[in-house]
Amino acid sequence: LLDYLCELCTEHGxxxxxxxxxxxxxxxxxxxxxxxxxxxxSDADNSQCMARKLLDL
Structure with missing residues (x-):
């Protein structure tokens, strides 16, 4: 999963x-x-919100 996430991050600059x-x-x-x-x-929703903050979305 780490490799996949790294690949996605790389693709998005x-x-x-x-x-x-x-x-x-x-x-x-x-x-x-x-x-x-x-x-x-329900914490999945909280995690999604935190991920958006990490991604600055």
């Missing part, structure tokens, strides 16, 4: 694609973990 890919991976892993532990899948 991100200045430091490896760094952003790692940040996004941490976000994805965290969202999955919280959903599994807490049984609340």
């Amino acid at each position: 991100v200045e430091d694609p490896q760094r952003l890919a790692r940040q996004l991976l941490i976000l994805i892993d965290g969202a999955i973990t919280v959903a599994l532990v807490m049984g609340d899948h």
Whole structure:
């Protein structure tokens, strides 16, 4: 998944694609973990909002 995210970041001209890919991976892993532990899948929406901030969208 990290390689895929890095590839996407590179394709979109991100200045430091490896760094952003790692940040996004941490976000994805965290969202999955919280959903599994807490049984609340609404945090996926929060994660999407945070990802947009990382991407400056």
